[in-house]
Amino acid sequence: MNGYGGTTALIGFEEMNADDNSEFERLFDMSARQFLLQARQDPLRLDALTSSLDDIGTRREFASILTHFPPDQLASRVFRTSMYLRLVLGEHRRLRAQIERGQEAAIKDALEFKRINGDLRREWKFVCAHWHQEVTSALAKANEIKASDQDEVQALKSRYQDQIDALEAEKSELKARVDDAETKVGILKKRLDDSTMDPWTLSAFMQKHADVSGNWDRLHDLFVHCVNGCVPPSAWDTVVNITAMDQRKAPIPAFPESRLAVPVPKPPVSNPVILDLTNPSGIQESKSHSGGKSSQKSLTPKSLKKTKSPKPSSALVLPAF
Structure with missing residues (x-):
């Protein structure tokens, strides 16, 4: 790793070979390969590196990277990311080869897990649909009962208010008649007292x-x-x-x-x-x-x-x- 005038360190990393590229294309689209880091055939000389660093396009690329990623050990992380990707692709290639060579147990387990996963998904959807229907029906019934109760309460209030008004009118009439009767009784008592011998x-x-x-x-x-x-x-x-x-x-x-x-x-x-x-x-x-x-x-x-x-x-x- 070039220190660019500073300390120079030796870092070893493995590039993706033809098998890795083929496995990557199997997993992803071929157009995705162009976004992978590809090492140069020969490292740049110092004058070419200085010229490249002064290029406005290179500066923009580094500005985009540094905007989202910290510069600490950036070179080491780039090298190791390419190496780790090659290791992951190699492991995936070996697993696929083992399955293709007749690892029936793994296939059966995978198929069983897939079946169980499908059954669970269907059961989950059924339970969700069932309870959604129950909740919707309960809400509709509650709204219906609420509306019916409100109508009944309004009818009772109207009916009892009419009865209250009628009783108030009857009460006023009876009070007037009682007052009239008391007046007449007073007059009769006075006459009776006056006529007493x-x-x-x-x-x-x-x-x-x-x-x-x-x-x-x-x-x-x-x-x-x-x-x-x-x-x-x-x-x-x-x-x-x-x-x-x-x-x-x-x-x-x-x-x-x-x-x-x-x-x-x-x-x-x-x-x-x-x-x-x-x-x-x-x-x-x-x-x-x-x-x-x-x-x-x-x-x-x-x-x-x-x-x-x-x-x-x-x-x-x-x-x-």
Whole structure:
């Protein structure tokens, strides 16, 4: 190896002979041979080498090589690459010769490996095709189920929303009817409270507009029993004598018998009220079957002031026995 002014080293390498070239052409195309490194018949002299190194074409070739390969031991690597290629071709030629001379075991093994390789390839393709089909079918089914579920969810949402709207409207209507019923109940309670007769009110009225003489306490107890809907005790024996001083000679008619059949009103507080929201009126009263209990108060003359009218028009005599 020329050191080009430096250290000169001796490197031995083997060129490709005719057998190597024939084997190379057997493996590759004949046109590929032109890209192999071919040694010169005679090495260049120093002046020719200097002229070649100054050539622009040579510099471009070296620039292309040095762009991709490092310059360290480049010459040694080129020589040894050519030698290693010759050794590989020789080994391949010997193996081919052994096979051609009848190495049936190697041929059988190669054919068996080839068959196994083909079977594995076919099985691999079949498995890949099968699972590709399974995955595609599963994805299509999943998309179909998803679309169906979405449609069903939308239908349920729409249906339940309609029901919610209907219930809200019904709720508003029922609330309005309840409010109306409560208003009516309040009005009826007020009327009932206003129409309730108070025994003391009656007694005070009698004291102001009539000349009450005798046992006015018994008359008040009768008012209490009347308001409470109770029958006076059987032991009571009361005589009521009413004289109209301004109509002394006026005929006195008999008490109408039809009025005697009118039942005594029950206390209003004992009547429960039931609201029927299905009834447009919103009010239904139930009859009370509970009898009123007699309520007797201890009345004293001091609890009621007796006032006389300056000109009494009637006199009430209440003897008690």
